[in-house]
Amino acid sequence: MSDDPYDVLGVAKKASAEEIKKAYRKIAKESHPDLHPGDATAEARFKAANAAFDLLKDPETRARFDRGEIDASGQEKPRERQFYRDFAEDQGNPYRQGPRYEGYGDEADIFAEFLRRQARQGGQGFDRQGFGGQGFGGQGFGGQGFSDHAFRARGADAQYALEVPFLDAANGGSMRITLPGGGDLEVRIPKGVSDGQTLRLRGKGGPGHGGGAPGDAYVTLSVAPHPVFTRDGDDIVMVLPITLDEAVLGAKVEVPTIAGPVKVTVPKGATSGQVLRLRGRGIEPPAQKAGGQKAGGRKPGDQRIELRIAMPKTVDDDLAKFMEGWRKTHGYDPRKGVKA
Amino acid sequence: MTRKTGFLSEEEAIAAVARLDRARLTRFVRAEVIRPADSAGHAVYRQVDVARMELLCDLCDDFDLPDDALGMVMGLVDQLHGTRGDLVALMRALGEEPEEVRLRVMHRIGR
Numbered sequence: 001m002s003d004d005p006y007d008v009l010g011v012a013k014k015a016s017a018e019e020i021k022k023a024y025r026k027i028a029k030e031s032h033p034d035l036h037p038g039d040a041t042a043e044a045r046f047k048a049a050n051a052a053f054d055l056l057k058d059p060e061t062r063a064r065f066d067r068g069e070i071d072a073s074g075q076e077k078p079r080e081r082q083f084y085r086d087f088a089e090d091q092g093n094p095y096r097q098g099p100r101y102e103g104y105g106d107e108a109d110i111f112a113e114f115l116r117r118q119a120r121q122g123g124q125g126f127d128r129q130g131f132g133g134q135g136f137g138g139q140g141f142g143g144q145g146f147s148d149h150a151f152r153a154r155g156a157d158a159q160y161a162l163e164v165p166f167l168d169a170a171n172g173g174s175m176r177i178t179l180p181g182g183g184d185l186e187v188r189i190p191k192g193v194s195d196g197q198t199l200r201l202r203g204k205g206g207p208g209h210g211g212g213a214p215g216d217a218y219v220t221l222s223v224a225p226h227p228v229f230t231r232d233g234d235d236i237v238m239v240l241p242i243t244l245d246e247a248v249l250g251a252k253v254e255v256p257t258i259a260g261p262v263k264v265t266v267p268k269g270a271t272s273g274q275v276l277r278l279r280g281r282g283i284e285p286p287a288q289k290a291g292g293q294k295a296g297g298r299k300p301g302d303q304r305i306e307l308r309i310a311m312p313k314t315v316d317d318d319l320a321k322f323m324e325g326w327r328k329t330h331g332y333d334p335r336k337g338v339k340a
Numbered sequence: 341m342t343r344k345t346g347f348l349s350e351e352e353a354i355a356a357v358a359r360l361d362r363a364r365l366t367r368f369v370r371a372e373v374i375r376p377a378d379s380a381g382h383a384v385y386r387q388v389d390v391a392r393m394e395l396l397c398d399l400c401d402d403f404d405l406p407d408d409a410l411g412m413v414m415g416l417v418d419q420l421h422g423t424r425g426d427l428v429a430l431m432r433a434l435g436e437e438p439e440e441v442r443l444r445v446m447h448r449i450g451r
Contacts, residue, residue, distance in 0.1 A: 028402040034395045034417060037424060084395045087388040088421035089428060094375070094388065095414075096422045161347045161377035161384045180378055196387055220377055220386045222346050 003072040005052030005065070013066070017059070024053035034084045092198030094159055094218035155206035155215035162187060162219050166226035169193050170236070170258040170283055177219065187219055192234075192283045195223040228256060234283040234301025240276075241310040242266055257281045257303050270307050278303040347377070347384035356390050359397040368396055371407045373414045 006013055009023040027049040031042035055072070056062045064070050087093050160177050168175070172191035176184045185204055193199075198220045205215025223231075230237050236258055246253065250268035254261045257278065264276060282301025312319070354360050368374040373396060376383035385393075392414075399405045399413060434442055 025402045028398065032395075032398060032402075034398075037421065081394060082387065082391045084388070084391040084417075085421060087391055088418070089425035091425060091429070093421070093425075094377075094386075095392065095418050096425065157375075159375050159377040161379040161386060163347075163379070177378075178380060180381060198386075198388075218377075220347075220388070 003048070005055045005072055008048045008052040009056070017057070020053065020056050024049055024057075034088070037085045037088070090198070092200060092218070092220075094157070094198055094220065152212035153209040154212045155208040157215040158205040158217045160185075160217060160219045161222065163222045163224050164189055164193070165224050166229060166231075167258060169195075169221070169223040170229075170231075185217065189221070192285055193221055193223070194231075195221065197221050229258065231283065232304075234285060234298070236282045236301065236303045238303070238305055239308050240264075240305045241308050242270065244309060244311060247271065247307070247309045255305060258283075264305065266307065270309075272307060272309045274307045276305040276307065278305065347379060347386060348390065349382070349384060350376075353385040353390060353393065357393045357397060359401060360393055364397070364400070365393070367407055368393065368410075371411050373410050 006015070009020060009027065011019055011023045015023070027045060031039075031046040031049070033039075033043040033046055036042040052072075055065055061070065065072070088095070090096070162175060162177060164173075164175065168189055170192065172193075173189045175187050175189060177187055178184050185201070187199065187201070190199075198218050201217040201219065203214045204217035208214050228238050238256075240253075240255060242251070242253065245251075246266050247270045248268070250270070251266045252263050253266055255264045255278075259281070262278065262281070264278070266276075279302050280300045281303035284300040285298040348356060350362070350365065354362060354365060365374070369376065374385075374389055374392060376385055376389065378384075395417075396410065396414070399410060405413060434445060437445075
């Protein structure tokens, strides 16, 4: 695809602002990625049209592009946008809609639900009644419909946001949310939850009406940063300062892990940037998940320790004198191959 | 794509989504197409809300949708994605079954 913004939008160089806008909106309507999930061509077209329109909608940048002062990418990089569909298919998406699989088992076990409905209808497959309970705006109706005269409405879903300490997210734990109407709600944090994950607590939302089921509570987690540890996939990563003498001579030092301190051997001649790996000391993947699939036997992550040699606060005469002597006979060049 | 972390206040959400202003956010919340989460009594927005606001701005600006249509369209979009998510889960589960089961299911589907 050409990246000339006029080509992308399919307009002439002399097109009016109105024509450009019209051309852009036409493409945007036809290829919006959130409305065409799974269509990579549509997505590429949409992104290109977006970038092109960003450039051409402002008369000033358009003029600068026409004069050749800026290239098609403009000067500023287009912000990397997160599309809704990157979240939308998650089991935990709080806006998730669709057949609700009510009242069977603990999680949205769609297989159990299929079986249940099949049995009730004598194996005729699902007809219109079969897929009860789609709701809009989180106020779905119970799957029973109106057959027994009573109007049943499912309670509204509740949305909560919860910041979780790093170690509780890694090791699992229990926290309480204070509810706006008083009272509180216990949230069990499973081991190894990741930032942005949403937990669904069935039946912990608003009360139902007319005997309808209560709504669910969706709790989106934000994992607080830790002063020492960061997380990279299932690995825990940290930087460990070591002294000059530990680096030269090697040492056994105590290192924190998410499950408490362990002794680690720093090898003789360790250098800054060197990474030691503690196998299996990282995040244990949560024991998945809705639909009965296991974590696929995913092994726990590692802890990666990047060594960093920390010089003493002051370089005393002894050290300086020793180094002066040492340098004369043991010079080495660590910058071999460091060239522009 | 890496997901950014943390929750956003109303001001931060408006700053994060270029085409969003307070009036528009109020409209979205009133139409219940955005449902902020409660964090210790404060309304906060999650990354999923930010991504959704971008889509809603597209729907308003590019499609000229009025508020009542927004709710309907988002309901359909959410159903589509929810169903796709279920389909993915189903296919994944099926993929772990022995070949004979997979073939029998494919045969029953009739494709």
